[in-house]
Amino acid sequence: MAATALTALGPALAQAAPLLAPVFTDHAVLQRGQPIRVWGAARPGEAVELSLDEAKATATADAQGRWSTTFPAREPGAALTLTAQTSGERQTISDLLVGDVWLCSGQSNMEYPLRRSLAGEAEAANSADPNIRLLQTGRTSLPEPTTALPKEAAWRPATPESANNFSAACFFMGREIKKTTGVPVGLIDATWGGSVIQDWISREGLHALGGYDEGLAVLADYAKSPDLGMANWSAMLGRWAAKAEPQAATWNRPDFDDRDWKTMPAEQFWETNPGLETFDGTIWLRATITLTAKQARQGATLSLGPIDDLDTTFVNGREIGSSQGWDRPRNYRIAPGVLKAGPNLIAVRAIDTSGGGGAWGPAAQKGLKFDDGSFAPLGATWRYKVSATIAQSGLPPTAPWVGTSGLSTLRNGMIAPLVPYGVRGFAWYQGEANVAEPQTYQRLLTALVADWRSAFKAEGGGPDLPFLVVQLADFGPRHTAPVESGWAGVRDAQRRTAAADPKVGLASAVDIGDIYDIHPANKQQVGHRLALQARKLAYGETTLVAAGPAPLSATLSGGAVVVRLDQPAVVQADVRPVGFELCDAAGGCRFAEAALTGEGVRLAVPAGFSPAKVRFAWADSPILNLYGVTGLPATPFEMAVAP
Template identity: 85%
Template sequence: MRSKILGLLAATAVSAIATTVSAAPLLALVFTDHAVLQRGQPIRVWGAAGPGAVVELSLGEAKTSATADAEGRWSTTLPAREPGAALTLTAQAGGERQTISDLLVGDVWLCSGQSNMEYPLRRSLGGEAEAANAADPDIRLLQTGRVSLPNPTTALPKEAAWRPATPESANNFSAACFFMGREIKKATGAPIGLIDATWGGSIIQDWISREGLHALGGYDEGLAVLADYARSPDVGVAHWQAQLGRWAAKVEPQAAAWSRPDFDDRDWKTMRAEQFWETNPGLETFDGTIWLRASITLTEKQARQGATLSLGPIDDLDTTFVNGREIGSSQGWDTPRAYRIAPGVLRAGPNLIAVRAIDAGGGGGAWGPAAQKGLKFDDGSFAPLGASWRYKVSTAIAQSGLPPTAPWVGSSGLSTLRNGMIAPLIPYGLKGFAWYQGEANVAEPAAYGRLLPALVADWRRSFDAPDLPFLVVQLAAFGPRQTAPAESGWAEIRDVQRRVAATDSKVGLASAVDIGDIYDIHPANKQQVGHRLALLARKLAYGETGLVAAGPAPLSATRAADAVVVRLDQPAVVQADARPVGFELCDAGGACRFADAALAGDQVRLTIPAGFAPVRVRFAWADSPILNLYGRTGLPATPFELTIAP
């Protein structure tokens, strides 16, 4: 249940003041009263008018014009400006006229990602007081709302409008983004525009354009399914079900007969029908595929009818069979399943219901009230499924990999959030991006190593800004502590984030690893996240020299006699102990041991255990690492893994 463990936040309530425009606005919907226009660069303006219409524009004393193309699209630029008095932008084409007012020139930041970026100001530490003191006429806020589309759109929802920061407008706005913007405004003195384009539980693939995913490779069939769905939902669903079936046949050949009614499942275990499977012994941390089977005995009258099979929600993804016949697949951890069964499929006597349930993280399986699960017949009668399932574990997600998801499903699809929430903003002038996401991809860190740089390149290309700063929040700690070295998808994602920042001088890493909560995937201390993002912005976007904007990061790991020496990019300090903790040495076979560490300035010396031959060194390599190594400015050292040089 990738979405559930990530605590998919309830849909953000976007309260916006609608802009007064003509019935057919000339300006793109991202241009509303109270907007902030990016300073120091030509101001790009675009919209729609009648084909061939000449659109006259004025912004203060500056004037220009544009001619709409055959599809009615027009775009132009106005001269660059610096902050000053509020402005009015007017567009006129023939008898149509649109005016938006109270525009400021300053810096615009686009904040995006999943639930920890979506996390609203009101829920952060001291959120009520923060919201009550949020009023600032020079900070302007825009929330795109949640929009998932199979094809790109040029339009934001009509209720999405720029608003000055007030207790009301900031209340449900991204806390991390707001705190970052407030600190940037304090440091620069310029008006700040903040765009909140977030969706809790979303995977990174859903934020990259179709072109970006195609260039990356590996997503062509999913993109083809999405294109089919855009033309015909029925065709798209059928294509996806066939793709999912091929994946299942490849990764779990042992389950080929498990949907058939003649299969003998008497040695299978049982679980209750209304709880996540983690409540069963041995499944406490299981993510992957489990088959569920149950029987319903029907009368001749019931069997002659058509019916709807209701199974409640199944986390995350299911393929359901009746008497060996596949009747449907669905995706969504909290989406109730209801499948139509045509007359002739059911039989008098026992009928076998089989479900292939796939969970990618957190709670999994069929859940919800058992009384609501069963067959509702065309005559209105109901046959309950019963209180339990027989079940068999098939394949762990670590072995099977992630299944092909339905690419049109918002937050877990391909490109749909980029189509609905980023495309309408392009090519609005920006100062930079702030990105907090990765929890939804912890099951595929290798893929994330390709996807994160692809996202950075895709957005920079889309906004025609190849060097635009891209600030990344490194995932906060979450989950139980480990007493011994272990593999960790969370640590691998953090290391991907570190490596992307290390290879791009305009990508900054704001680590949140030390401000997480082992019991809550949504830590409330978003003030510190915003502060660390603002430090990076001041360094990368505003060129503040001498500013330490991140904690220690590794430069190298080398063998030195009976020790390994890790060199950091800055001097470090140890908190609460004389020695750094959390360093591991790993051999060629994958065995890892905690190592005794000693710090001297910017170097950490790790003693090699007798008889051990390490080839890699890791630091803070856990879902929730214990970390006491910091920079002298109080920022945490980044988790990492490095190959040891001779």
């Protein structure tokens, strides 16, 4: 941990809190070429004097105790010392470098540590570089923005110890940027595996985007009172269910006849049952517990173990709780008077959005624990009935305060403490958690870019900060016929976001994934491709080819569809490109014979077929052999065919 020196100028202030915001520690990198923003906290109305080596500045704390100031822009040079002091406190941090700062964020593939990458032990052993500085924010999810970072979050020079668990993709990108520019590089790792993009956008950004106000209102209620927030979210989930599965309106009632329902084990994910191997959606679970009169008179706690991902649970037709979290045990309090002597119905609406689903965990731990300490087991099986797939129902409203699947909570806990630290740009690797809603991802990614640019915009304005996006790697089974693909949909949303913004760069990973592992180890190539985009967008190498071929247009001409590309393309390991599809207006798609032309690719149209759109590499794990002359893969896409 970086050391912070506090000097008490009065005996009563010996344990005073640091004056500087927690992002300022020993070994930090300050962004070159722009005014250096410094801020922190002091007593309301107190004057703060600052020095950055020979440069001086002053500030006054406002009514909430916040203060901020700026120092003139600097270029790289000798290490600096920053001091802040008031009439009763003093804080000094040292060994500060001026260089370029990059904020790296996203889910698990950006979080993926250096030690696990290809040749990770060797990479970590050779990572030492005093001119590369690393800051990890840690994982924090909050319903409201904070200015705090975990006490262990501090800038550290790159060493085998500090780099070992740092983001591999971010480190490899930064190492190449430092080698190319010759200036110190500061890298910030603010990542959380499994997180949706909505959780990284501010409340204001989501409100401006539209469609999230109900969830944001519940989040605000939760910040005031968790019980109030829980109750309002449960009601929100109930309203969604009433529209998504009206046929299930009576499935929670004891008088509903479920004798034709199938059964499943009470301690396994439902994918282990025939016919449910790939099921994502809503399934109802029912079980009956028979009680004595003595048991029924008591209060009790119903323990169901973890349920993946969301549940609403009923006892004898009365809702007793809702919860979210694939690994969070469900323990619901039942007040006296709800239970009865004889059969008691336990009904659970379980919703799984991806991966394993349903109630799991040891069956012996599931049941009713009564106030007198006795226990009535649930039993070894559930009766169940499928209600709706995710494709039929759409995604449910998740609990907006739950980190990784909520609204704004990671922005509040992990990005807000960094604002408005000077940065050169951003690197973003996320999207796997949003493949169930690819149709909204472009709007969300565009909103994230705008939100972060606004928060970190350089003092006095300036051009938009570069935003580098990793296009999702291939993962999952391959198919012999065209299929719909949420992964391909997110990749195309990423492509369209970059095509619409000259300061958004796309670093494709579609050819360097692992169809059996959602976390491919080749993060060196990811970092290299991010660095190429950084060189082009942030460092003035405007003629650098930083990505593979991308489509400009698709036109029907002379019995063929001609796809014009933005650069020359080559075919690897064959004479013809593979992976092109033509689709008609009804959504029927078929693979197309393709051939390279001078400006792109020509696709033969089968007799009697009317193409409305063209797709390329449209699959979770596409087979791809079309590349640019520099060896970067052509981007997957979907595009309407113009007449």
